[in-house]
Amino acid sequence: MRNLKRRDKLYIQAYREIRGYIINNGLKAGDLLPTEQSLCQTLGVSRNVLREAIKSMELMGMVQACPGRGTVVKEFNLDFIFQNVLFFAIGEKEDVTIHEMFGIRKMLELAYMSQAFQALSMEDIQIMRECANTIRAKWQRKEFFYEDDRAFHLALFRPLNNGVLLSLLEAIWAVDDGFQLEQKQPHLDNTIAKHEAIVDALEKHDFPAFARAMDAHFSSGKYLSSGSYEEY
Amino acid sequence: MRNLKRRDKLYIQAYREIRGYIINNGLKAGDLLPTEQSLCQTLGVSRNVLREAIKSMELMGMVQACPGRGTVVKEFNLDFIFQNVLFFAIGEKEDVTIHEMFGIRKMLELAYMSQAFQALSMEDIQIMRECANTIRAKWQRKEFFYEDDRAFHLALFRPLNNGVLLSLLEAIWAVDDGFQLEQKQPHLDNTIAKHEAIVDALEKHDFPAFARAMDAHFSSGKYLSSGSYEEY
DNA sequence: AATAATCATTTGTCCTACAAAGAATGTTTT
DNA sequence: AAAACATTCTTTGTAGGACAAATGATTATT
Numbered sequence: 001m002r003n004l005k006r007r008d009k010l011y012i013q014a015y016r017e018i019r020g021y022i023i024n025n026g027l028k029a030g031d032l033l034p035t036e037q038s039l040c041q042t043l044g045v046s047r048n049v050l051r052e053a054i055k056s057m058e059l060m061g062m063v064q065a066c067p068g069r070g071t072v073v074k075e076f077n078l079d080f081i082f083q084n085v086l087f088f089a090i091g092e093k094e095d096v097t098i099h100e101m102f103g104i105r106k107m108l109e110l111a112y113m114s115q116a117f118q119a120l121s122m123e124d125i126q127i128m129r130e131c132a133n134t135i136r137a138k139w140q141r142k143e144f145f146y147e148d149d150r151a152f153h154l155a156l157f158r159p160l161n162n163g164v165l166l167s168l169l170e171a172i173w174a175v176d177d178g179f180q181l182e183q184k185q186p187h188l189d190n191t192i193a194k195h196e197a198i199v200d201a202l203e204k205h206d207f208p209a210f211a212r213a214m215d216a217h218f219s220s221g222k223y224l225s226s227g228s229y230e231e232y
Numbered sequence: 233m234r235n236l237k238r239r240d241k242l243y244i245q246a247y248r249e250i251r252g253y254i255i256n257n258g259l260k261a262g263d264l265l266p267t268e269q270s271l272c273q274t275l276g277v278s279r280n281v282l283r284e285a286i287k288s289m290e291l292m293g294m295v296q297a298c299p300g301r302g303t304v305v306k307e308f309n310l311d312f313i314f315q316n317v318l319f320f321a322i323g324e325k326e327d328v329t330i331h332e333m334f335g336i337r338k339m340l341e342l343a344y345m346s347q348a349f350q351a352l353s354m355e356d357i358q359i360m361r362e363c364a365n366t367i368r369a370k371w372q373r374k375e376f377f378y379e380d381d382r383a384f385h386l387a388l389f390r391p392l393n394n395g396v397l398l399s400l401l402e403a404i405w406a407v408d409d410g411f412q413l414e415q416k417q418p419h420l421d422n423t424i425a426k427h428e429a430i431v432d433a434l435e436k437h438d439f440p441a442f443a444r445a446m447d448a449h450f451s452s453g454k455y456l457s458s459g460s461y462e463e464y
Numbered sequence: 465a466a467t468a469a470t471c472a473t474t475t476g477t478c479c480t481a482c483a484a485a486g487a488a489t490g491t492t493t494t
Numbered sequence: 495a496a497a498a499c500a501t502t503c504t505t506t507g508t509a510g511g512a513c514a515a516a517t518g519a520t521t522a523t524t
Contacts, residue, residue: 010477011287023320035505046478048280051506055243055284056291060316067506068486076320097310100396104340111339164332167320168400171313242508267474278509283475299475300517 010045014053017043022062022073029075033063036071105172106218112157112165113214117207119159125202127155132195139192152195191217242277243284249275250285254294254305261307265295268303310396314403330407337404338450344389344397345446349439351391357434359387364427371424384427423449 131152201209363384433441
């Protein structure tokens with residue numbers, strides 16, 4: 001019986017090798033990759049194949065190639081998601097995708113909220129309070145506050161020191177963000193009240209209230225549950 | 233004052249052109265792109281440059297190139313994004329990251345298990361039973377059964393029809409897989425019993441037992457909780 | 465008519481060559 | 495000696511040609 005899974009195309013293998021090289025050697029932003037010639041020899045592929053791999057990485061923002069200088073590793077950020085991939089998500093099916101991603105974010109935040117509650121320090125809570133204040137201020141000036149909303153949630157989970165969780169939440173946020181910018185934001189006032197309810201509960205160190213506020217935050221404004229947080 | 237932003241590299245221009253072609257012409261999954269030769273002429277670039285653009289798209293899962301056939305547009309999915317997000321999240325602290333990813337998988341599976349329980353059909357449960365049988369058989373022959381383990385869990389959540397969740401679970405599985413293959417698998421026998429406990433509960437349509445089995449599945453063998461599932 | 469062989473098309477891989485941009489070095493000028 | 499300029503070297507950018515491999519269509523064979 002022969003091998004079922006044909007080997008991947010060379011440029012994909014090269015891509016994985018280079019990605020692995022960056023990770024295994026702990027290359028950071030600004031560090032130089034070996035030259036194309038050197039990588040060709042090391043990996044045993046032609047310069048074309050190698051470039052197909054590297055150009056893919058460059059397009060995604062992982063590295064940047066400069067003639068005469070070399071190829072430097074860039075800070076990995078998720079911009080490429082909406083710049084290079086997200087636009088692909090047009091059509092009706094992608095509404096479903098966004099909805100699913102939002103659902104996963106909800107599940108993750110609810111699953112980790114008790115850990116977060118324990119890990120949060122006074123400083124973290126203060127940061128969240130400032131975010132909430134900024135959000136309210138921007139809302140009154142009719143400005144967008146996605147960045148502050150994002151900062152609010154990231155501050156909530158940063159103390160967990162869980163890099164994977166943060167990466168995931170950021171990735172989902174980036175996608176949500178890119179889409180919500182286009183469509184009108186519903187129930188803005190509710191969103192603001194919910195954020196403040198969360199901080200209030202944290203400042204009082206009241207876990208049940210915190211859990212209720214988190215739960216409410218993820219339920220649509222239209223289905224506003226019985227007003228346990230209306231007083232805020 | 234001269235132009236601040238030098239013109240982009242050709243492969244990036246080509247990438248944008250092709251992306252625009254797909255969108256403007258409303259190409260859907262399965263549709264063919266023009267041939268490389270044709271695109272080279274249309275865009276006025278060399279085949280190298282064109283391929284750097286197309287291979288980037290292929291790596292991100294937007295299209296798939298087949299020799300003798302052409303390059304077809306693919307269904308949009310997030311597999312690539314998640315895999316890279318997670319892979320880059322690994323960084324230097326492998327052990328911690330793997331542990332975090334396993335934790336996220338646990339949280340997600342537990343969060344969605346009740347939905348899964350309701351969505352599962354008899355056929356799905358039968359597939360899981362077969363996976364469990366295969367796992368036991370391979371275990372007795374001292375073979376690896378990661379693929380079957382993966383199939384087991386994916387079968388559990390496929391009926392949810394949640395593409396994002398599946399992508400995410402698969403991505404985590406892929407990373408776990410790559411790392412766990414090297415290290416020895418602990419508590420194998422427990423793993424097998426736990427899988428079978430899950431299927432048993434599903435076949436009896438007993439949600440409490442199912443939830444208990446799922447919970448047990450994610451607790452390490454060393455911390456085996458009081459034997460509610462020892463009888464299996 | 466079914467099967468096998470052939471051919472045409474398309475992508476996969478490698479190669480060479482030169483252009484362009486940046487860095488390092490050496491030279492000239494002040 | 496220091497600064498400005500010119501040269502050279504290294505590295506990536508772009509182009510084109512050549513052939514292999516895979517697929518699909520066509521033709522020949524049984």
